[in-house]
Amino acid sequence: MARAILAPVVLYAVTFLARRGLAEAASALPDATTLRYATGLLVIVFQLALLLPVWWWGLRKYRTGWQTVGFRGFAVLPGCGLIVTLLILGYVFTGAWGLFLRQYGLRAQPNPLPLFGEGVPGLLIALLAAGIVAPFTEEVFFRGFVFGALRDRVGVWGGIALSALIFAAAHLQPFALPALFALGALLAWLYQLTGSLWPGILMHSTINTVALLVLYFVGDSLTP
DSSP, X not given: OHHHHHHXXXXXXXXXHHHHHHHHHHHTSSSOHHHHHHHHHHHHHHHHHXXXXXXXXXXXXXXXXXXXXXXXXXXXXXXXXXXXXXXXXXXXHHHHHHHHHHTTTOOSSOOOHHHHOSHHHHHHHHIIIIIIIHHHHHIIIIIIIIIHHHHHHHHHHHHHHHHHHHHHHHTTOGGGHHHHHHXXXXXXXXXXXXXXXXXXXXXXXXXXXXXXXXXXXXXXXXXO
């Protein structure tokens, strides 16, 4: 199980570094629009690759179905209430952390939009990659697979803490670690409470989509 978790996490982290390098290289070119679009599409491919270890070391090995990693129904009204509650908690914590960093002239994460290209096409690719694909694949991997496995070994709270730490560390954003850890913990808790990945996917997608739209229409001034 350690190899099943470690290998894709390392791959995920390496892709973050590769994407950052590609973005910096593209920004130095006079006309790199096509390269940025291609980089954005590459992000989607790497995100989808997170599903492979779930299938290989989980579903195939134990001959189970996708419902074992959280693709189950959930009670809509209680589930939506939990999503809203945890969204508020997440925004309060990340907002407070962002304000704390700003006091020292720091920010949690760089603006990701330049990675995907300019204008509306770049925004649409970013929304597809970070607003739809990433929430889906990351919830399957980090919550359905990693948290599910750790919970069976170290209990619910240990699984929440460890899976949130792995989720935060894999993003390779040192100043964002507390915020990412909190988000990972809230999403794991949501999965534990509902027994389904769908509320977490919806919550994760909402957070990413709102952040991208704020960056596109308002700019960096309102983002930590």
